[in-house]
Amino acid sequence: MKERRGIRVVLVLLYLVLGTRGKGAKTIIQWENTSEILTYPQVNKTMMQDGDVYDCIDVNRQPAFNHPFLKDHKIQMKPSSFPVGVNINSPVLHVASQADLPIVECSTGMVPILRSSRRDQTTTHNTDQVINKDVQIEEAGIRYSDDLYGVQAKINVYEPKVYKDGDSYSQTGIQIGNGPRGHFDSITAFYSVSPSYFGDSFGRFHVGWRGGISNKVCVDHKCPGFVQVSYNVGLGGKLQHVSVYNGPQYAIDLFIFKDPKTNNWWLVYGQDKIPLGYWPSSLFTHIKNKWSLSF
Template structure:
């Protein structure tokens, strides 16, 4: 396809960015989880691929430490799904399902990743993240409309990121609302971040920001996201990732607003398994709806570093299926609570740096939008 105008997303998936082009100043509010999260009762401790998880009573999980969630009654499943959502859909998928990180906690418990591993790998550079000049690049689809949900099938790779660069590469879906500088935002994504986790695995995360405090949070690093799944370990390694010119794996992610409670739900897979939700009370501008969204890849590096991470498979979008990463089955939930294909006249497709990352293969069908995206950065 002909490349469209390059895009720069106003709110990146994990960072509050001040500025629109070139080098940007960031305000990153990494919280020390050990200072925020207290576990009154640990049922048992589990290991998953070297990560340590504590199984916590669902009613005593970190989310409920948020001041806005005092006396919050946990909603264990959505009150309903949007019109047109197919559970156990028979639609043929071109890629196998990647497995979310599974931790064998008991029913009624939720797994919480311990912070000690992350503290050990990042304590030396946490302060350096504050007010650091970073270079942000994105490639994907940006969409503006009244939004009550977004979904996509996301091809999972493990893009290469220089271990000592403090950069990262991630792909996901995001929905936002609010004025610049005070955006509410929620997102689900996978990320490769060696400087933060000490490895190069693709890990599954959720994130959010409220426009009042401007605090950026992910997983259980600060209270807010209410987990209901007893066996999915947020922040853990995804199993089965795609291989260039080989087997392909993907994750099906769906975020939507519960029309009865106004909570924003995250469900996974063709079976729409509930993972948890962001309570509407966390937000100012997203209590009712979102106003814009992003599906695509995102990379970051310090401006002082010459090392651009890979995005997606690390190959340009023009290489197509099995070689370039894809995002497919892109749909939205409209104001009538119906799952529909986005209006192609309200979207912008492109890349912020066509020399390093591209978008191609854009198409629209009854099953939604589809793109290939990504690139090598400056890996050769």
């Protein structure tokens, strides 16, 4: 019988959690991918050098607003405030330069949406089968359990060798969550290497979430929910600059936190804290105001 392989790496080199207390522990994380066909008006097509195709969509007509809970949602273009005193500095990663997120040239007021293809639907289905069967998963991470309101991480970016057999992938990122088994709400920001999904071995940047009655996992804009405000960061796109073993090091700074006025969960990037987008609190049942688990 063919051996199924999967590598899920949650390798956070530096990790800061905002909450009342924090305790380290060992954890197991399970994620799956899903894909739905969404229709939206195409405004402008952009072809990237690596072959990815993005459509620049009016920010107010992006896929997020196809969600039934967001029909009358008023978009928030930036956080009302940022947590005070949050900064990650370490001599361990002092030599690491900042890796760049995938940049797409869309005009202000637009957001880039990675165009779906027939290959996306096929490989996503295969990925679901792998995760739900006898897949071998190796993980490393940190778990905090308490009332939490934000998490920040500096993550070293690598492109590990991954088997191109349709069953293997690598994933690195941060995740927050809360809720009982079968109804677990969660939010994640990560990069992955998945030849079976994209047909290449590039490190690609993603966001994901799980919540609501269906409690299914959503990635990027494959199903509605995540509201993007950045007009030039392409979710699902290739990260620019990656670390080399015994060579130059590159890292991404990610920060997820609750907006104290709107209760939306914001994702910002880099030391300059550039807003990428947010998950409206109405999407969730168990993390409307806070969460208790962070990985």
